[in-house]
Amino acid sequence: MTSVDAVLDPAGRAVIPPTVLTGVLDVGRREGSSVIPWFSGTGLEPGLLQAPGVLVSLHQVRTVLRRALPALDRGPLGIEIGERDALLSFGLLGVAMRASGTLGDALALAEELHQTAGSLLDMELEDLGEHTAIRFRERWPDPDLVAFLCEEALTSTLVMIRSMLGEQSWVPSRVALTYPPPVHAAHYRRTFRCPVGFRSATNSLVLPSALLRRRLATAHEPTRRAALEACRTMSAQGEPPSDLVASIEMMMAGHLRRPLSMRDVAERLHVTERTLHRRLSESGVRFRDIANRVRERRATLLLARSSVPISAVAAEVGFSDAREFRRAYLRWTGRTPSRARQDGGAAAGPVRTAG
Template structure:
């Protein structure tokens, strides 16, 4: 069983995915980091031992693991005690919270169609809770379920998820203030409980049997003024590509690949990368070995991908391609490329035509 850096052992997600697989877009974590920086906190300390560089949260296509996410959230909550941190993150602009999923939802024909998309594709937006609809008779419950039990961050997760969901519903309906029928929460009232009524504008039930946003069933048939089928289709395809099947790599491998790829012209050493990931070089080497990887193998893989892309998709001279991926000597690059693909760079370029 994997053990998180804060000492809590949770080796497997509820769906059977390893706890240290990098599968989650870091939108929520980036929001928390922004709050900490605005407060002038040393947010880098939240990343100690996680094998994650804060810069990577903002990289295109970035993903983090449940282990990394929970560790960073717990440290952020401890560093900002007594604050409604979940609301501060959840009340951001819908594009920050939902990304392309939010675009697809707003472009749907009806609210019901938008909610169905959220059920199917919520992971593409970096949701840290799972979402499902419940039939409550004349009402519908949008229920949020934990993927792993952690009372230390439950309040944050629910505040973020329910606030962002309420805001996107208001955005879809072009109706402010739109209010739910009721909000149910499985925990007792926090110190800032009065904020819940201000955010949702409806009855709040604490210590309930589940965490849910209750809406009238008739809302499902409500046409959306922002509906646009081509936009919806495009955004859905992007979300599905983000969730394309295949096992997510270990989080440490994803972090190393991202740092290597972002510094190809001026290559980082293994020691440099360990420093950026707030771990020792020895720990980095061990964690890569546990993942069946070596630093040199990852570096070669990232270089080969970038070199092939440049050779196929640009007319950049081979010598410039070599420099772009960190080779000072064109002959050294040629030998490396033959080792990687069995072709010289020139032959690889011709094979693409």
């Protein structure tokens, strides 16, 4: 049994979209692997990773990957995941990139906002004169994961560039990697179709600087602005929750009709209820407040849909009595469900009480 203390760091913050984890999970399921043990004690539930707004921490990602990769010991897994459709890897950032004026504009957006797409490596552009290097830096040193992380990052970037240029045959000038050649090194050359160097000083994909001036056929400024605004909103949402709090929110959101108790959550985290209470106290929050916040968010979203009766909203967030839901919603937001519906479901503010 894995303790929550072993994988959820009090200082860990849930800031990363689980893009890479969902790719690994898809491969595991497709191959019939037992994926549940990969997530044991992390506070993450495989079935909820693709829910809107889910974020995970570096600690959680690292824990799952260190369990999943040995179970999927099958060659260039990172390349396979990176070769997915570009928008699966880049999401809204990919939309903004494709709608940019030039390839250089698009890569500048990626440099600024790559973390909003779930990137597990940091990215930066370096001007080398006639060439430009897209460099990838590890956020944590881990020899067991570096090849996988670089495979995914460089391959998804290659796929995105080809998508933006509309040229599936485009190849970089060269690729450099800091680690020794893996046993499947030949696959790298088939994927990148350019010189690939190992034991290099940096992890990078190099392309001609002149290519950055290439106009994109998919350029569309209104689309770029809208997608860019959404990305920047995601990256400026204030202090992110701890990975423990984010994990509890994810669990609660997945079981709203029959809300989980603190004991239920503690069992899923493989700790005692007393330990969970202590860890939440260290984070400065109470379990009841987290549960109410999740219920309020979902209720407010449903109230914005005039076709959903208030009694159905109440049931959806775990209330058998609509009057009890009305009192709770008034306590949480300072307004009744009917008033929230008249306001179009716009949030009035955070949950105000723990009741």
